[in-house]
Amino acid sequence: MSWPLSFLRGFMAAFLAIPALSACNPNALTEEEKEIVGSLSLASLPALPADPSNRVADDPLAAALGASLFFDTGLSGDGLVSCATCHMIEKQFQDSKPRAVGVSETNRRTMPLAGVGWSPWMFWDGRRDSLWAQALVPMEDAREHGGNRTGYAHFIAEHYRSRYERIFGPLPSLAHLPRNAGPLGTVEERATWSAMRSADRTAIDRVFANIGKAIAAFERSIVPPETRFDRFAAAVASGSEPQGDAVFSDLEMEGLKLFIGKANCINCHNGPRFTDDHFHNTGVSAVPGLPEDLGRAAAVRQALDDPFNCLGPYSDAEPKQCAELRFAVREGEELLRAYKTPSLRGAASRAPYMHAGQFATLEEVIDHYSNAPDAPAGISEIEGVIFTERGRKALIAFLKTLDVPESTTDP
Amino acid sequence: MKWPSRRVVLLAAALLAIIAIGMAAMHLVARPPDDLDLARSKSSANGIYAVSIEPEAEPVEQGKLHSWLVSVTMADGSPATDAIVSIDGGMPEHGHGLPTAPQVTGPLPDGRYRIEGVRFNMGGWWELRFSILSPAGDDEVVFNIVL
Numbered sequence: 080m081s082w083p084l085s086f087l088r089g090f091m092a093a094f095l096a097i098p099a100l101s102a103c104n105p106n107a108l109t110e111e112e113k114e115i116v117g118s119l120s121l122a123s124l125p126a127l128p129a130d131p132s133n134r135v136a137d138d139p140l141a142a143a144l145g146a147s148l149f150f151d152t153g154l155s156g157d158g159l160v161s162c163a164t165c166h167m168i169e170k171q172f173q174d175s176k177p178r179a180v181g182v183s184e185t186n187r188r189t190m191p192l193a194g195v196g197w198s199p200w201m202f203w204d205g206r207r208d209s210l211w212a213q214a215l216v217p218m219e220d221a222r223e224h225g226g227n228r229t230g231y232a233h234f235i236a237e238h239y240r241s242r243y244e245r246i247f248g249p250l251p252s253l254a255h256l257p258r259n260a261g262p263l264g265t266v267e268e269r270a271t272w273s274a275m276r277s278a279d280r281t282a283i284d285r286v287f288a289n290i291g292k293a294i295a296a297f298e299r300s301i302v303p304p305e306t307r308f309d310r311f312a313a314a315v316a317s318g319s320e321p322q323g324d325a326v327f328s329d330l331e332m333e334g335l336k337l338f339i340g341k342a343n344c345i346n347c348h349n350g351p352r353f354t355d356d357h358f359h360n361t362g363v364s365a366v367p368g369l370p371e372d373l374g375r376a377a378a379v380r381q382a383l384d385d386p387f388n389c390l391g392p393y394s395d396a397e398p399k400q401c402a403e404l405r406f407a408v409r410e411g412e413e414l415l416r417a418y419k420t421p422s423l424r425g426a427a428s429r430a431p432y433m434h435a436g437q438f439a440t441l442e443e444v445i446d447h448y449s450n451a452p453d454a455p456a457g458i459s460e461i462e463g464v465i466f467t468e469r470g471r472k473a474l475i476a477f478l479k480t481l482d483v484p485e486s487t488t489d490p
Numbered sequence: 491m492k493w494p495s496r497r498v499v500l501l502a503a504a505l506l507a508i509i510a511i512g513m514a515a516m517h518l519v520a521r522p523p524d525d526l527d528l529a530r531s532k533s534s535a536n537g538i539y540a541v542s543i544e545p546e547a548e549p550v551e552q553g554k555l556h557s558w559l560v561s562v563t564m565a566d567g568s569p570a571t572d573a574i575v576s577i578d579g580g581m582p583e584h585g586h587g588l589p590t591a592p593q594v595t596g597p598l599p600d601g602r603y604r605i606e607g608v609r610f611n612m613g614g615w616w617e618l619r620f621s622i623l624s625p626a627g628d629d630e631v632v633f634n635i636v637l
Contacts, residue, residue, distance in 0.1 A: 118552075199555075346584070346612050350553055355611035357589045402555050406590040406607025413586060460586065 107332070113315050115339045120312035121305055124351040127196050131396040132389040133211050133292045135246055136299060144242050145297030148290060153234055154218065156225030157182060162217070162294065165189040171425045171483060172301060177436025178366075181223035186369050188436045191429060193483070194352045194422060196299035199403045203418045203434040204378035205358060208404050209394075210295035212387040215287060219263045227261030227268050229253075229275075232286040247289045251282035284386070288393035303352065303424045308480040327480065333470070334477025342448070342464050342474065347420040353481070358417035362452050362459030366435045373456070374434075376414035379407055415457030425483035427475070441475050522583070522615035526634050534629035539563065539570060539622050541631045546604070552613055552637050555590065558605045559598070562622055569601025573624035577605050579617045613637045 108116065117123060135141035148154055149162045165179040166172040172192035174180070179189040187203055195201075201213035217223035218231065235243050236250050244250060256279055260271035272280065310325035321327065327335065338344045347355050358375040365372060382404065387393050389401035398405075408414065418434045432438040438447060449471075451463035466474070531542040539562050546557040562570040575594045580587035592607040610616050616635045621628070 346614075349612065355553060355589075357611045402607055406555070406592055406609075408587075408589065408591045411587070460584070 108315065108336075112336065112339060115345065116312050116315050116335070118349070119308070119339075119345075119351060119353065120316065121303060121309040121351055122313060122316065124194075124197075124303070127299060127302075130196075130209060130211075130295070130299075131400040132209050132394040133295055134395040135289075135292050135296055136211075138246065138296055140242070141246050141293045141296035142300055143297075144239065144246060145293035145295065147239070147242075148294055149297055151238075153238060154224060154226065154231060154290075155182075156221075156227070156230070160224045162214070165217075165223075166192055171429060173429060175430065177431050179223070181217065181220070182225040183222045185220070185222045186366075186372065187434055188431070190421070191425060192298055192301045193303040193424060195301065197352060197356075198354075198419075199356055200358075200382070200419065202378065204374045205419060206378035206381040207385060208382050208388050208401070210298050211288065211291035212385055214291040214294040214298070215387055218290075219261060221264075227259050227264040228272070228283050228287050229256050229260040230258060231290060232256070232283050233258060235286060235290065243286075243289070243293075246293065250286065251279075255279075256283070281392075285393060288387055291387065303422070304483055306424065306481050306483060308477075311480065328476065330469075330473050330476040331480055334473035334475070335480075337466075337470055337474050338477055342466070342470075343462075344448075344474075348423050353423035354420040356420070358414065358419055359460050360413070360415060360417045360454050360457045361448075361461050362454040363416075363418070363433045363437055363447070364452070365455045366437060369435065372435070373415060375417040376410075376457075379409055379414060382407070383409070412457055416454055417457070423478060424481050427479045427482040441478060442471070445471050445474055522634070522636055526615065526636065528634055528636065530633065532631050532633065534622060534631040536627070536629045537565065538627045538629040539573075539631070540565070540567075541620060541622070543618065543620075543633055550610065550635070550637065552610055555607060555609050558592075558608055558618070560594075560603045560605055560620060562601045562603065564626060570622070570624050570626070571597070571599075571601050573597075573601070573603075573622050575603045575605075575623075576621045577608075578619045578621070581612065581614060581616055583615055584612070610635070610637050 130136040149166075152159055152161045152164070154161060160181045163172075164181060165174045165176075166189060167174055173189045176189065178187060179185045190203065195210060198210075199208070201207040201210060202216075207213040207216060218226055219228070232250070232253055233256075236253050240250060256275065257271045259268050260275060261268050262272050263269070264272070275283075307324050310323075311321050311327055314321035314325050338348075347357070347359055349355050360374070382388060385391065389396050389404050390398055394401070426432070427441060430438075430440060432441070432444050438444050445466065448461060449464055449466050451459060451461045453459060530544060531540070533540055541563075542561040544559050546559055550556065560575060562573050562575065564570055577592050577594070578588070588608070589611045590607050590609045592605050594603045595606045597603050608618075614637060616637065618633045618635060620631050620633075622630070
């Protein structure tokens with residue numbers, strides 16, 4: 080080896096080892112870092128926000144009905160698909176597939192549900208503004224549940240009448256209404272829907288909205304479970320030595336410091352759910368073969384136009400309570416291919432990653448943030464971060480401290 | 491041992507300079523300037539108005555949708571009751587705007603205005619820019635907020 084090269088290599092190794100050495104001592108967190116650790120802890124999670132658009136959001140009877148509906152494959156066109164087909168209870172309410180498969184494959188990765196009641200916007204692109212409005216979308220998507228509105232109302236009348244009526248009051252008369260009709264179904268179902276009287280369509284829409292509201296009441300009960308990180312954070316907050324599995328290894332400490340420090344992960348993955356609930360273009364590639372995906376740029380209009388949104392006729396909220404919708408950014412380049420920051424709680428065992436399952440492993444995710452490629456459309460917000468091999472391992476080790484044991488994902 | 495050649499010294503110096511610049515840049519990205527003006531009462535850029543801002547509830551919490559109260563007076567101290575106030579902002583170091591589109595939701599008495607729908611979704615240095623339009627003139631004022 081020539082002298083200049085070995086000199087440079089030695090110099091680089093010494094330089095890059097500095098952060099590693101300074102992170103060896105678990106007590107090496109600065110006061111500022113301790114404060115950030117506290118802000119990420121589950122102990123900082125605020126109370127579940129109210130959903131004024133859903134008057135049964137916190138009604139236990141509605142949550143119980145919602146749980147039954149969530150797991151019932153009868154709530155689908157072919158009788159084979161339920162919410163739990165993709166939101167699998169034993170897998171953090173997701174399916175570990177790149178893209179969800181109901182009746183057929185969709186264009187997006189199934190999102191996990193822990194802590195979903197705290198999210199102001201639903202779906203990767205935020206195209207719905209409440210959990211109940213979200214729950215309705217897959218039910219009418221031909222690739223997901225593949226059912227239709229009058230079909231669902233008949234199903235409720237036949238299988239859940241008394242439980243439904245205890246919560247929402249009497250079901251409308253359905254005897255004269257077609258078995259299969261809806262505004263988003265097949266050509267025939269759409270024609271049948273159009274031919275129905277307006278009052279009947281409204282009555283069906285109300286039952287449909289109530290199905291969503293019951294499912295939402297159940298989903299609000301799915302909260303993020305405590306992790307090793309939270310036990311570590313509790314010790315940091317109380318000024319005591321972490322004990323047992325709350326002790327972080329040197330590698331995990333380095334990963335934590337990178338995460339909240341120079342890797343800038345904390346910019347977007349902040350707060351106790353490790354998400355800023357906002358939409359970002361991070362330059363993730365488009366999946367070949369899928370239709371053009373504009374992300375938030377297309378979704379915000381869908382949310383504003385949704386008849387089941389907070390300002391719509393089926394919402395229980397006063398217009399002034401619909402702040403997210405009223406103050407949503409509606410246009411601008413920042414929305415193009417922007418997707419919601421996902422929570423990192425449980426992410427380590429939740430491959431593949433990104434909105435269409437573009438990355439198979441956490442290593443690939445970290446390489447992406449390191450390389451910071453140009454976005455396929457719009458402008459990526461991320462700036463490349465150079466990781467050492469150890470730094471890369473350290474970040475992954477830290478993310479694993481946020482992992483969720485399978486048995487604790489039950490609501 | 492032989493002294494390193496001139497080429498190597500130059501190379502090492504260049505490397506050190508790059509690292510120093512890189513660290514300085516990282517420092518800039520991570521923190522706002524030390525002398526950042528955090529005053530909540532200011533004159534507008536052309537001195538037409540005196541503007542004060544305060545959040546409706548303290549402390550301002552990261553991630554939470556919240557409101558600010560803006561008080562606008564003329565240079566002579568009289569309240570600017572008929573102004574059109576609009577708001578914009580963002581994070582100068584990240585190059586992005588506000589995550590929401592806050593609006594004035596109705597003037598209050600005495601030249602005060604309520605701005606609803608503000609959210610700071612990240613920690614760090616934020617700017618809130620107010621444009622004020624009244625018969626007295628069109629002017630702007632920028633406030634810095636650090637979370």
